[in-house]
Amino acid sequence: MNQKFARRVQGWSLIGVFALLLVACGGNDDEQEEQQQESPPKQAQVQTLEPFDLELDKTYPAMVRSDRSVNIIARVDGTLEQQHYRAGGIVEKGDILFTIEKDTYQAAVAQAQADLQSARASASEAQRDYERYQRLYQNGSISQQQRDQALSQRDTSKAAVAQAQASLESTQIDLNYTDVKAPVAGQVSLNDVNVGNYVARQTQLAEVTPVDPLEVRFSLPQSDAFALRRQRQMDDAPNVNVELDFPYGDDSATTDTSLTGDLDFLGARVDESTSTVQARAVFENPQNLFLPGQFVRVKLRNLMRFHVLAVPEIAVTEGLKGPQVMLVNDDGEAQSRFITMGEQARGWVIVPEGLEKGDRVVVSNIGSISAGDKIDAQPFDGNVDSEPDNPSGLDASGANKSAGQGTSVSGETDQTSADERSSNSSDN
Template sequence: MKIAYRFGRAGLLFLAASLLLAGCGRDEASQQGGAQERPPHPVEVAELSPQDIALERSYPALLRSDNEVTLVARVTGFLEQRHFEPGEMVKEGQLLYSIEPDLYQAAVNQRQADLQSARAELVRAQRDAERFERLLSQNSVSRQQVDQARAELGVARAAVAQAEAALASARIDLDYTEVTAPVAGMISLSRVNVGNLVSHGTELATITPLDPLEVRFQLPQYDAFELRRQLDNPDAIAEIRVVLQVPGLNGGAGEPLVGRLDFLGSRVEESTSTVQASATFANPEHRVLPGQFVRVSLEGLKRYDVLAVPEIAVGQGLMGPQVFVLDEDNVARARPVDLAEVAGPWQILAGGVEPGERVVVGDLAGIEPGVTIEPLPFDGEAGEIVEEQEQQERQAEQQEMEAADESGALAEDAEDDAS
């Protein structure tokens, strides 16, 4: 038993030595293989140069009708007639309500009679004053009598003016008994039924013009600053379009609503750090309504003379965002960068790179510092690169899902066989 034990122990030592030698051989082989250079990694490369990048900005907004009017009663009386149907389009100057016009017509007639009486009294006073002037020249009346006649003439003239003013006021009240549309638009439900007593200030209905409509929105102060700087360029103003984005509207057969920028504020709101702006949209088909929440897109905005790369060219390193810059030997070197805005498929760089440097702009998969790159030409279409990358990711996800489904099916078959 002792001899067998020694022999077994010697065999184990021999086996361990053999495995150690084999491992050393494999290490030498792997070192020799690692010494071989990997082939250059083909990927799109672009030489950085300043360019103008188009931006698209959208902001939440609320539609409003700038000329919306609330009709109110200007006189007191019974509402006798309503001359419209709620929800219809009314024209400017169209008769809408009648508020007891007979009562105010009678008041006008009374004021006319008062005016006639005052004018007759004025004629009498004027004749007396003229007669007393002639008698004074003949020393037939005293100076006091002449002064009295002149005073009565002044009182008569004032009475005529007072009667004329009262008649004008009565006629204004009579006009107010017929409520007409000050603007054209869609009228709301009547807030007062026919037969009710209304007084001065009673709200009757609302007229909302639907074409054009105004939209007010808030711009972040940096966007507002850049927009104002661009608007100062006369050649750039015509390039800016204001497009209304309404869920379910632009996806249909109709064209999007395009308006014009009317106002850009000159101060920053302290509470929101935004600048107010407004735009006007033609709405001839009444496709949108006031009070509707929408998004306003500004098209034609640009950032001038900036350095930018496709968004997928920016990776994340130990120092933060980074890109890969090629040296003279086409070796990739990681370079930390400062990011500015994202403009569609483009990422604008605020610092870290210089014009003339070559940057990897394609898919970063398989690229790390020190890798030799085979530069492929870049046609300048960042959107195509981003779309291609997204398509590859979707295909990879689809393959993973299919593999998972297949594994699940095999597992179910194995359970069925085992049962």
């Protein structure tokens, strides 16, 4: 009997211990729930999405061109007597580059001048004979045939004068061609024929390449070309600035390796094979730093994207399924959403898929916020360059900072944040 009673007491004791453990565990859960409920909302800046126009800076590969490059060709035959330039130097339009055997052509000009004088003398004599025969014919002293012969002789003499004049001009042109001049200003190449060699007509002697201004042709994706064409047709849209840039090692740190130019051509058709549109820009190159044939980067500044949804780059994190952002739902809690990223520029990311107008995106303190956290939404201050140091979005005076870039992005108002904090406190 005593043994049975002892077993019962021992069983009741074990049951009591288990009950106490269960009570203790239940109490811990309640305490944890109370601690979670009592944890304050996390402050973060929140951007309410609204479509706006975003300015981008786009860069395209290109090559410098100079379509006014000219081949220097010999226009006369003869010995190449002199070279008047230094290879690689800059020459002006009209500068003499070469001299081809002058003496022969000077003699030809002198001969042509003598022939012209002789023809003029013969013409004068024929004119006087005609006038005399004309008077005799009127007096009936000579026949009409004799008068006509004098007239024909006069006209033939005049033609001989014109022929001699043309011959003189031709020889003078050849003489002028013995001084080979630069037809354009630019940088002159190495000589193709050495001094002392005989050159025939149409022999290439050198090349002159204009280096100021320069031309750059490049291809735009059709989406960029469409936006650019639309922007250029708008009166109130910002101007698209064109820059030409290439860095060359350490020199780029101390030398200005960029030029500002004008976009003077945008193609009227899309290339079917590449889906691009050709464009051209012209740049002044006063220091002759850039040369034709160099590969460069053409940058279009202030290229607009119209009516887009965009978020700051700092709001986007990488999730298991790709890029994602944190949203604030109607209950004031954080939730993640995967998005499709579009173009990125000036600290913004265009979001073509995944977000809608009116969505509230967390744009600060991203690393400390998890899905399900209560969020104390603060106005978005427009700073997209880095993680804001002041999550409240207020300046020293307590006023809201204005959103940058002239966009329509905004955070919640102070009154809304206050109402949410009050609601969260009452729920807890």
